[in-house]
Amino acid sequence: MKxxxxxxxxxxxxxxxxxxxxxxxxxxDKLMGVMKVAVISGGAWPQFEKQLLANLPQDDRLKQLSxxxxxxxxxxxxxxxxxxxxxxxxxxxxxxxxxxxxxKALDQSGMxxxxxxxxxxxxxxxxxxxxxLGQEAPLDVxxxxxxxxxxxxxxxxxxxxxxxxxxxxxxxxxxxxxTRPGIDKAYGIEKLKEVLGIPIEEMIFVGDALFPGxxxxxxxxxxxxxxxxxxxxETGRVIEAVIACVQK
Numbered sequence: 001m002k003x004x005x006x007x008x009x010x011x012x013x014x015x016x017x018x019x020x021x022x023x024x025x026x027x028x029d030k031l032m033g034v035m036k037v038a039v040i041s042g043g044a045w046p047q048f049e050k051q052l053l054a055n056l057p058q059d060d061r062l063k064q065l066s067x068x069x070x071x072x073x074x075x076x077x078x079x080x081x082x083x084x085x086x087x088x089x090x091x092x093x094x095x096x097x098x099x100x101x102x103x104k105a106l107d108q109s110g111m112x113x114x115x116x117x118x119x120x121x122x123x124x125x126x127x128x129x130x131x132x133l134g135q136e137a138p139l140d141v142x143x144x145x146x147x148x149x150x151x152x153x154x155x156x157x158x159x160x161x162x163x164x165x166x167x168x169x170x171x172x173x174x175x176x177x178x179t180r181p182g183i184d185k186a187y188g189i190e191k192l193k194e195v196l197g198i199p200i201e202e203m204i205f206v207g208d209a210l211f212p213g214x215x216x217x218x219x220x221x222x223x224x225x226x227x228x229x230x231x232x233x234e235t236g237r238v239i240e241a242v243i244a245c246v247q248k
Contacts, residue, residue, distance in 0.1 A: 002204050004192065005035060005036070005203075005242060006205045007038070008215075009041035009051060010043065010171065012232065017051065017172075027240065030239075034243060037064055039065070044125075067082070068191070070127035070177075071185060073087065073183050074086065087126055099121055102130045105155050105156075106130070106132070111154070117135070117141075119134065131174055132176075142172075142173035143173050146174055156176060166181060167179045167182070169184065171209050171214065201224075204224065204226075205225070208230065210226055
């Protein structure tokens with residue numbers, strides 16, 4: 001019996017940096033009526049508020065929901081208000097080193113955009129994220145930039161030796177995330193086990209980047225049942241199937 005369903009956000013529950021569509025919001029609400037739900041994403045907390053929470057019913061069913069922003073480096077639960085349980089923030093020195101390395105990798109790879117859509121590098125305290133086209137790039141532009149992740153693999157290959165004490169992952173449609181070593185979605189799943197008291201064998205993880213080097217891939221090593229999806233539409237069908245099984 002599965003008692004917790006864990007999701008990535010961008011590309012899994014919603015299109016990149018876009019709000020949940022009504023069908024997905026309704027499905028998540030129904031799912032929280034039959035089991036616990038968690039979301040682990042590279043996005044910062046404001047992105048969770050805008051993309052996810054703004055489109056869910058604001059009622060006690062949210063007590064079924066655990067939120068882990070910035071690749072599991074933060075953990076929040078609802079008890080009338082959202083309360084942060086922990087945060088694995090970088091030191092100022094770490095931030096400088098990571099930002100310098102990201103800029104160097106962009107330049108060496110030849111991938112730096114001449115006219116990006118907003119800031120390219122975002123400091124999320126516990127994670128530094130590089131959006132190659134800029135943080136405000138339109139979704140249709142991002143989707144065609146690196147659909148096979150080959151451009152980001154080239155940047156990551158330069159980054160890895162520059163940041164030996166950190167973890168580099170690829171997520172979303174055009175981003176690369178840097179976290180502390182061991183702080184990833186596997187870490188988040190272990191925290192869910194610790195905080196909620198739910199065995200990992202009772203968890204299902206759903207994500208669109210479960211391939212090697214993807215920022216969902218660490219979930220595989222936990223032993224959780226992992227389901228790779230192409231997009232939010234496929235995620236919706238997975239949720240429907242799980243609800244049908246639980247309600248039997």
